[in-house]
Amino acid sequence: MVSRVIPVDPFDLVIFGGTGDLARRKILPGLYRRMASGQMPKEARIIGAARSELDRAGYQQMVKEAIEEFGDPRHKSDVAGVGDFLERLDYVAIDAKGEGGWPELKGLMRDGVVKAFYFSVGPSLFGDLAERLKSHGIAGDDARIVVEKPFGHDLGSARALNASLAAHFEEHQIYRIDHYLGKETVQNLMAVRFGNMLFEPLWNSQYVDHIQITVAETVGVGGRGSYYDKSGAMRDMVQNHLMQLLCLIAMEPPAKFDPDAVRDEKLKVIRALDEVDPHHIVRGQYDKGPDGPGYRDDVEDARSRTESYVAMKVGISNWRWAGTPFYLRTGKRLRARASEIAVVFKDTPHSIFGPEAGLHRNILTIRLQPNEGMELGVTIKEPGPGGMRLMDVPLDMSFADALGPDAEDVPDAYERLIMDVIRGNQTLFMRGDEVEAAWAWTDPIIQGWIDRHDVPKPYDAGSSGPDDALALMHRDGRKWRDIKV
Structure with missing residues (x-):
């Protein structure tokens, strides 16, 4: 190729x-x-x-x-x-x-x-x-x-920022860059959804049990402590990066692959997001570990209540996704660096193989980093004699394997997005009303933490995050996917 x-x-x-x-x-x-x-x-x-x-x-x-x-x-x-x-x-x-x-x-x-x-x-x-x-x-x-980014600190500042730009430039001239949208796998997500008959008919609450979006980092706040302590994981990651991934997963097919058509559908998703129950959110802050300082050692405020980790259960009130939860999590100083979207499909309505065959689910995993690619888990018969024993195997496509030497020439996110600016293509850039809608959903969550004097849960550096995040899934009879090292 x-x-x-x-x-x-x-x-x-x-x-x-x-x-x-x-x-x-x-x-x-x-x-x-x-x-x-x-x-x-x-x-x-x-x-x-x-x-x-x-x-x-x-x-x-x-x-x-x-x-x-x-x-x-x-x-x-x-x-x-x-x-x-x-x-x-x-x-x-x-x-x-x-x-x-x-x-x-x-x-x-x-x-x-x-x-x-x-x-x-x-x-x-x-x-x-x-x-x-x-x-x-x-x-x-x-x-x-x-x-x-950041495109504002809250809804009020985002509106003011948009107004200051709009005073001199039209919206079609403004490119709000989020490097996550420039990743090859993120764009391939749209190709997989809308370019194949295989997935789109199943892409709804009838067939999807739940969706997990994970952005995990092994680094702490480091030299960004003064900025990060005023921001936190909710503003720094959820309001923009994870929100954009959620929109691309959940949006309706646009009428055409056109910048405003795509962004119109993303905006509809944000406006359909339910208010988040406080019991469906977990905030965390990493403690000191054997290989590095704790969060409060990295910032100036030794009593800081800023979160370095957020996990939440989110609902979307529309015909496609009503009843299907989206689980989002992001954090620093976790045990592995990984960004992925996992679409977990429902069980078969009836297993002809009996309870001894165990639970086997199809999971489509979109890996953003490291080793960009996609993997579809399917159930097959375990080879050999001894009856019908089932096992899960991955249909794996990493770009490095599939594209061979050409994978090295795939532009990174910033390269692609800057070239899109020169072409005048705004598809992968956020529109002003989209940014404001995201803040309108995020602000009440943050204000609720302030009103309740919420204190983030401590978690060990190098772990998978606070124990309460595990309970968030366990209450629903589900579990987080392992963050692979």
Whole structure:
């Protein structure tokens, strides 16, 4: 199989925060990989913009070091290729809240190419950047802006943030990026659902017992302690990443694969979410372990009540999913790093093999990380004599196995999403009303914790989370899937 790489149109991409951690780790090495794969045209240019007083040569050196540290091993040793990429770079020292650097940036922009502006900065600067791009005549009606999460801290701040962007740009120009939606497996989920007759007729409460969505991390909050302690797992992960995965699993088939058609269906799911019973939510906070500090050692507040773990049971009140629970969990300092969606189908209505055959269920598992791929568990006869003994076996498709060498050329999430911005494709980006609807559902949960003076349950670092999370499933006669190491 030979992967097809379709070049994008020539572009000028300005990265505000172009010297920051995200730019160095993900954005710039990813753009270099797109160039090395043949997707970036020769006319493309990338302009870093930040407070640092660098010149063009100094910025090129910084990017060269970033590629050496974080780049794809197959490409970063290509001296000629790296040199070609660096020649596409320029830099402007800019004052986001003042006037310094803006005339220089305008002078670098070209006519007749796609203009995109990546706001790799804190949300407090979004409005200032948007206003100056317009007032200095740098961004026209065809320009695109990319904004990073968090998209607000609650519903009120999300509305204010959307309003500050909408004052200068139309909704079709705004790309709210969530890197989870750029993962190959997430997009394959839509292909599996809507491109195959096999699954979609079974994708409803008549055949699905429940669905589990897990995003587990082995790392703690580390250097993000000051930010994370004001956010917590609910705001940092559930309101955006897990919500988006839930929407893609639960949404109705859109009329066509069109950005607004897809996002309309996702919005309907969010608006159909039930209020969550407080007894159906578990909050946790990791304790100190043998291999690292506890949560309160990683943040400034030694009495912090911020959660590093959330598990919950969620219902959707619509015809497709009424009565089918969705179990969501995410946490830090867990025993394995894994992100997966498990669709657990119901038992057969009658087993002809008798009770001694045991319980066997079909489970479709979509692995987001590590080892992206899909696995369908099916029941077969155990080989050999001795009667009809049943066993479960996986029909496994990992991208590494299925695509062979071409799997290495699959873009990572940031690469794919940035190229989608250049193409003008908003399918994998969140719309403003979608963000606000997610906060409208999330805010009452957080406010309930505050009103009840809720204290997160402690759990051992390196474990599977609080014991109460196990009980959340056991009460329903179900259990969490093992987080595989």
